[in-house]
Amino acid sequence: GHPEQRAKAVVSTQSTGAVKSMVRDCKISIYAQGSNNADVPKMAPDRVMSIQSSFESLKVILPHLVPNMQLGAEPEEYDVRILIPAHTRMSVNGKHGSTLVRIKTESNSSYFSIFPDPLPNSDEYIVKIINPTIEGAAKALVDIAKAISSTKGCQSVAFYDPQIWTPGTKGDNGSFTDNPPLPGERPPPPGEEETSESGTKEERVDGEVKQEMNEAR
Secondary structure, eight states: OOHHHHHHHHTSHHHHHHHHHHOOSOEEEEESBOTTSOBOOTTOSEEEEEEEOOHHHHHHHHHHHGGGGSSSSSOSSEEEEEEEEGGGHHHHHOGGGHHHHHHHHHTTOSEEEEOSSOOTTSSEEEEEEEESSHHHHHHHHHHHHHHHTTTGGGSOOOOOOOOOOOTTSSOSOOOTTTSOOBTTBOOOOTTSOOOOEEEOGGGOOTTOEEEEEEOOO
């Protein structure tokens, strides 16, 4: 669907109502404005969702939100992408890739990679997960949030603003512009060919989870 329509569906009262009834210490937002307070381009193929909550609450929230972020009603696998600051990549990767392998294995993800290039004009990188179950995808996201929690606030970050660019001109960044999900087909690893409210970037705080959402197809 259109980016604006998908964003509204994700943070609609119906979508977040169940979450709010179970978890009260959370705030769910999709940014309508960028770092310069300009409106996000309506035809940008992605949006950034922010979830501010405790880790325990995040375990409850994500299984309710992940399905609404997918292209189809019943996908064979769930494609989720989380944005992490450049300086936290080692926290997700771990020594010799140990943390990345552990999260991938424990969540039973079929694909789990940090893309090599940052999103355009930002210090944020995409970690992409493909998982056969909602629960597995949610677990991977929570584990990533935990992995970066101690280092996330150590440096200032230029946040990614959804924007429009020509595919292939901004590196191998894992965006929906350059790496759209293909129904029934798993993408190659990086480097190989192949609530109910919106907010501004100023509202981003340490401890939140930020996720790039596929909003257009």
